[in-house]
Amino acid sequence: MRTHKIISAGDRVDMFTDESNILRTEIWEVLGEGEYLAAIPCSGGEQVQLQGGDEISLAFHRESGKYLTRVMVTDVVTRYGVRFAELKQVSDVEKKQRRNDYRVAVRLRVQICEYSDGMEIGLPLFFDNGTEKVFEKTETIDISSSGVAIRAMREYKPGEKYLLKLFFDGLEEKEYPLKISAEVVRTSADSETGISQVGMRFIDQTNHMTRFLTNFVQNQERRQIMNRRFFAQ
Numbered sequence: 384m385r386t387h388k389i390i391s392a393g394d395r396v397d398m399f400t401d402e403s404n405i406l407r408t409e410i411w412e413v414l415g416e417g418e419y420l421a422a423i424p425c426s427g428g429e430q431v432q433l434q435g436g437d438e439i440s441l442a443f444h445r446e447s448g449k450y451l452t453r454v455m456v457t458d459v460v461t462r463y464g465v466r467f468a469e470l471k472q473v474s475d476v477e478k479k480q481r482r483n484d485y486r487v488a489v490r491l492r493v494q495i496c497e498y499s500d501g502m503e504i505g506l507p508l509f510f511d512n513g514t515e516k517v518f519e520k521t522e523t524i525d526i527s528s529s530g531v532a533i534r535a536m537r538e539y540k541p542g543e544k545y546l547l548k549l550f551f552d553g554l555e556e557k558e559y560p561l562k563i564s565a566e567v568v569r570t571s572a573d574s575e576t577g578i579s580q581v582g583m584r585f586i587d588q589t590n591h592m593t594r595f596l597t598n599f600v601q602n603q604e605r606r607q608i609m610n611r612r613f614f615a616q
Contacts, residue, residue, distance in 0.1 A: 389450070389476055390419065390443065397442040397586070398424055398431075406431065407566070407586040417472035419454070422465060425500055433459055433468050441470075444568070444584070449529075452476045486527040487603040492550040493533055495519045498564060499546075515546055523549070528596040530584045531565065539581050543567045547583070551599060563592060 390396075394410045398421070406424035414420055423430045433439075437456040442449060453474035460467050496515035524532040531547070539545075545567070548560035565583035572579040585592075 390441075390452075394443055396421070399440050399442070411467065414469065418457075419470045419472075420460075420467050421470055423459070423468050430466055435459065438473065439470075450476050450478050485600060485604065486525045486532075487600050487607065488525045489523060489603050491523040491526065492552075493521055493523055493531075494548040494560070495521070495533070495535070495537075496546040496548060498544040515548075518545070524580060526596070527600055528585075528593055529588075530568070530582065533581045533583065535570075535579045535581045536577065537579075539567045539570055539579070541567050541569060544586070545583070561592065561595065563588065 390410060390413070392410055392412050396408060396410060398406050398408050408422050408424040410419050410421050412420040423433055425431070433456050435456055435458055438453060439456065440451060440453055442451050444450070452472055454470040455473050456468050457471050458469040460469060495518045497518065519535060519537045521534050521536070524534060526532075531549070543566070545565055547563050547565050549563065550560045563585050564587040565585050567581060568584050569582040570579050
């Protein structure tokens, strides 16, 4: 079983179960072969409740792609006034196939807003109160169920977190946005135009939001395939 050689102290990982939100946390220490100490993440301003015996999944990213493994909570400890989970790896590390995160090219309005822990995310039922500080209004280049590429005039740095408001009505102004937290993973700038392409990874993502995004991407993919077939005739 591949263990701690691929996971190091300081790695930021996504922690999730089948029924819970996807939450970003950090590996603070490698305790031994396949054993880790991780900060217990917060959801809604409070730390998630974990206890010994719980099995959860960890996802982490490398330049070669996204990797998954299962771990068991062996203990919950408090250090420096912060609660940590001691984790033991119980499955091999597996690379997530790219087809599970298929990207589709699409232009959507997006607002890049200030991020803070415990902020409200998801799809507003009736209205968007628009109280978040907006850094930039722009549009997407492509999107998947786990991330998005955005055109930007402002400078963004890897590791920075933002609240994104994604409008799935295209470039029209009639629908309420999906609010989702995201972390910058890469940027590339055009020296002539000054426009950057910013790649962001979604974080604090609920199962409902993942299903919504997956359905949207799949529907867009089918529509684009049908359009290509129509114009090829």
